Amino acid sequence: MKKKAFIYGCAQLGIQIAWHISEDYDFLGFIDTDPRKHTANGGGYINIDGKNYTVYHPDILKNMQFDKIFIGSEVDIYIKQIKNILFNYGIKENSIDMSLTFIPYYARLNFIKLLSLEFENKKIKGSVAELGVFRGETAKEINKFFKNDVFYLLDTFEGFDIRDCKNEKEQGLSKANIGDFSNTSLDYVKSKMLYVDNCRFVKGYFPETSNQIPNKEVFKFVNIDVDLYQPILAGLEFFYPRMVDEGVILIHDYFHPYYTGSKKAVDEFCLKYNLEFFPIGDAFSVTLIKNKKSA
Numbered sequence: 001m002k003k004k005a006f007i008y009g010c011a012q013l014g015i016q017i018a019w020h021i022s023e024d025y026d027f028l029g030f031i032d033t034d035p036r037k038h039t040a041n042g043g044g045y046i047n048i049d050g051k052n053y054t055v056y057h058p059d060i061l062k063n064m065q066f067d068k069i070f071i072g073s074e075v076d077i078y079i080k081q082i083k084n085i086l087f088n089y090g091i092k093e094n095s096i097d098m099s100l101t102f103i104p105y106y107a108r109l110n111f112i113k114l115l116s117l118e119f120e121n122k123k124i125k126g127s128v129a130e131l132g133v134f135r136g137e138t139a140k141e142i143n144k145f146f147k148n149d150v151f152y153l154l155d156t157f158e159g160f161d162i163r164d165c166k167n168e169k170e171q172g173l174s175k176a177n178i179g180d181f182s183n184t185s186l187d188y189v190k191s192k193m194l195y196v197d198n199c200r201f202v203k204g205y206f207p208e209t210s211n212q213i214p215n216k217e218v219f220k221f222v223n224i225d226v227d228l229y230q231p232i233l234a235g236l237e238f239f240y241p242r243m244v245d246e247g248v249i250l251i252h253d254y255f256h257p258y259y260t261g262s263k264k265a266v267d268e269f270c271l272k273y274n275l276e277f278f279p280i281g282d283a284f285s286v287t288l289i290k291n292k293k294s295a
């Protein structure tokens, strides 16, 4: 008989874990902390290969037998929160499975690391940037991989802005809330950077803050990870013309089931400029290469 499993986290990472375990486990459904996502609250079902799965409140753990619970979030503070919730339900550490949790994270980091080596080999010059830094988890790696390059870190450092949240709601793109991702600060991120002298912190609402980037600046790598339609499109419009030849923009959340503005922004931008983009294998992101136009 197959072992029974839940997945905690029903966004793209959770869905991707479901693709991989559904052969080996009797997959019981998703659990999520966010009440907006619960099927019982109108959050809908998650369809995987033609089958609908329920998104449950963690209380389900009191009522159903299971062998394992996979963690479908790669964000440090959310993992801590999830584990605390599970421990409060009396679940033991050995029932919590994190073997698939960080595969997309490392796939993305490998992509960025290998890109930095390629740029070194090809002697491609330029600055690097991350639009959407949050607590600097990816930024600290970018700073490390591109240790000789100027690195712009752009964020409100206070979470989503009301203007973007309002637009998401009006266009039915996501249920983004003001204050989501506010658990951070510029000083906290700064303290994590190994090569802080290369860092240029640009705090505030993008694209308003884009005037803090010198006009002559050019980029070889930009990571856009702001989740929402308006700042993603604005990021593409701002950075793409400033990319060096063969420069690479990575855009997170293209495949995200809830933040659908990323796909909309990338699709619109690429249609407008006749550009091609490719998935990078981390289950979330797509990449755009400057001057690699479609046939």
Ligand SMILES: C[S@@+](CC[C@H](N)C(=O)[O-])C[C@H]1O[C@@H](n2cnc3c(N)ncnc32)[C@H](O)[C@@H]1O
Binding pocket: 130, 131, 132, 133, 134, 135, 136, 137, 138, 139, 154, 155, 156, 157, 158, 159, 160, 161, 164, 181, 204, 205, 206, 207, 225, 226, 227, 228, 231
């Ligand atoms: C998913 S988090 C970034 C995660 C980060 N790249 C990482 O790997 O840990 C999204 C971030 O985008 C920022 N953000 C969203 N809209 C923004 C805007 N219009 N201007 C500046 N920052 C914004 C939020 O404050 C939040 O910190």
